[in-house]
Structure formats: structure tokens, C-alpha cells
Amino acid sequence: MITKGIKELCAEAEAEIETIPAAEAVKLMKDENVQLVDIRDVRELWREGAIPGALHAPRGMLEFWVDPASPYHKEAFTTGKKFVFFCAGGLRSALATQSVQRMGLKPVAHIEGGFAAWREAGGPVEAKEPKLPSSQK
Numbered sequence: 001m002i003t004k005g006i007k008e009l010c011a012e013a014e015a016e017i018e019t020i021p022a023a024e025a026v027k028l029m030k031d032e033n034v035q036l037v038d039i040r041d042v043r044e045l046w047r048e049g050a051i052p053g054a055l056h057a058p059r060g061m062l063e064f065w066v067d068p069a070s071p072y073h074k075e076a077f078t079t080g081k082k083f084v085f086f087c088a089g090g091l092r093s094a095l096a097t098q099s100v101q102r103m104g105l106k107p108v109a110h111i112e113g114g115f116a117a118w119r120e121a122g123g124p125v126e127a128k129e130p131k132l133p134s135s136q137k
Contacts, residue, residue, distance in 0.1 A: 010091050013098035018109035022117035025084060029053065029123070035081045039096050040088055040115065042130075048088075049125040051118060059092055066100050077105065086111040086118065 028034045036054040064072040087093040093110040
């Protein structure tokens, strides 16, 4: 039996991290010192679209991509920019933001309500087509 559920975990994360309303995040999109980070599964991007210019960092690899000692490290996380994470509805991104903040990545925040709230706030969305291996083209 679990002793703490997802509601409690997300509430704890929200208490530790910065949460940005979607309308404010739309404005931050043009700030060159801010990098939006989409942690949704690639199939969600194909189905729902993506935010132009957002870095796609799947939730399952995020900590590995952030850690410079990891063989999977991505240089994009060493820019010194503010990283603003989002998922579909704001729950996964709250947990992800808490995790990378605990790792020492700064400054970080997440979008309240995630991609759904972004769309509701009028944020731009672009189609994301599946990339087929060259052998399947």
C-alpha cells in the first residue's frame, strides 16, 4: 500500500518550485534567456502539436540529459537560461521541475496547466510529424 499519492507528491512539488501561468509563459517565449522544455512523450507531440522553439526532453530521460556526468547529457542544459518545463496538464512538469531543481539546475519553473493551458491562452502551436528512419522513407 502506498503512503503518499500523486496528489500529495504534486502538491509538495508545487510548494517548492516556481509556477508560471500559461499567459505569462506565452510572453516568455520571445525571451532569449528562457528555454521552454516539453517533457511530453513524442506521441503526444505528434497528436497534439508542439510549441515552436521548445526543446523536447522526454520525461523518462530528463535527469539523464541534465546531468553533465551522464553519458546521455545534452549541452542544451548548460546554457544558463531559465528552463520552463511543461507537460500536457501540469502534473508531470511539476514533478520534473522539482527533480531538476533538486539536482541543482537553476533557474527553473513550470507552466501551470501545461500544454492545454498554453493552447487556451492562445499560445502558438505547430504540427509535429513523426520522423521516419531513412530506411523507411
